[in-house]
Amino acid sequence: MIKTQRAAYVQKRLAELYPNPPIPLDHKDPYTLLVAVLLSAQCTDVRVNQITPSLFAVADNPADMQKVPVEEIQEIIRPCGLSPMKSKGISGLSKIIMDEHGGEVPADMAALEKLPGVGHKTASVVMSQAFGVPAFPVDTHIHRLAQRWGLSSGKNVTETEKDLKRLFPKETWNDLHLQIIYYGREHCSARGCDGTVCEICQTVYPDRKRAKKTKKA
Structure with a gap:
């Protein structure tokens, strides 16, 4: 897969898994x-x-x-x-x-x-x-997954944010940010996956044999 194909698959799969991702922090305003x-x-x-x-x-x-x-x-x-x-x-x-x-x-x-x-x-x-303003908050966890999935080679969260914003339609940023967080927690955590274990990692890089080392944010 080339990068745009990986991005399209990731977005499609995450939308299937988390069609309406809730905001994880309790708040009223x-x-x-x-x-x-x-x-x-x-x-x-x-x-x-x-x-x-x-x-x-x-x-x-x-x-x-x-x-x-x-x-x-x-x-x-x-x-x-x-x-x-x-x-x-x-x-x-x-x-x-x-x-x-x-x-x-x-x-x-x-x-x-x-x-x-x-x-x-x-x-x-x-x-x-x-x-509800389109934004793409990137923390160390999203930074790690973006690297595992070949969506960014950014050296830090700032560069990764720019890469992800270029890859995905603006109107999808808000949901996608949450979808990546939920997927990372459930399937592609720092210890639970090394870039070769979870469904998305295996799909976008089926021939990857070694752990994917990510650049620290």
């Missing part, structure tokens, strides 16, 4: 999604979903959250890891949303990326999942 995505850095979605009910019981909007002491936020989110940095980010972005955006999470990539604790990937997730 753009603000609670933003906070949940921030917490998910180097933490599982399952753990985040266990912690956010306690956090949102204290404050589930920027007006209330900006009044909560950083130390209290940190104590609640400690199980998510990186709590000193994440608690400062949640407090800081809440203040900025109130002061500069009228209490509403901005539906603008550049504005989101200026918020404390919010990088390009987090902003992309919010644009995609909260506002």
